[in-house]
Amino acid sequence: MYLYLKALHIIFIVTWFSGMFYIVRLFIYNTEANNKPEPEKSILQRQFAIMIKRLWLGITWPSAVITLILGPTLWYQLLHFGLDSWLTVKLCFVGGLYAYHFTLHAIYKQEAKGIFKYTSTQLRIWNEVATIFLIAIVMLAVVKQTLSFAWGLLGLALLMILLMSAIKIYKMVRSKAPQN
Secondary structure, three states: OHHHHHHHHHHHHHHHHHHHHHHHHHHHHHHHOOOOOOHHHHHHHHHHHHHHHHHHHHHHHHHHHHHHHHHHHHHHHHHOOOOOOOHHHHHHHHHHHHHHHHHHHHHHHHOOOOOOOHHHHHHHHHHHHHHHHHHHHHHHHHHHHHOOOHHHHHHHHHHHHHHHHHHHHHHHHHOHHHHH
């Protein structure tokens, strides 16, 4: 039974992350549609509103809840052997991931009301936060005690620098490309 629960937990983690990655892309497109002339703006924003609502409430939230339910059911075996430091650090990252999820929910509610507080560039940067959480959590879950804390932090810092550089390069390339 343990392996079935573990498989389901992984499946819902994947669908949850997929939802979080895609929802921010939809936020970006919705924000960019806000700058389009009418009637294009209204048409696009109506379609994005439908897509955002279905993704967020139909896939992402349920996946987050099921992940949260299944996670502790797997701990009984780990806790039997004692709570290792890698699991404590991983659970801190998972807590941060849920905090990130709640920030996405706040953006979801704002955009549903037609409030656009963030630029598309700010949302692109915010989208990469999920990437950092994904890498940190998977590395901790897979390599466990063999991962050096210092090397892990250095790796995450380098990843953040790489991601921010990629966003800057993308923005430069996009600003030079002809607009449709």
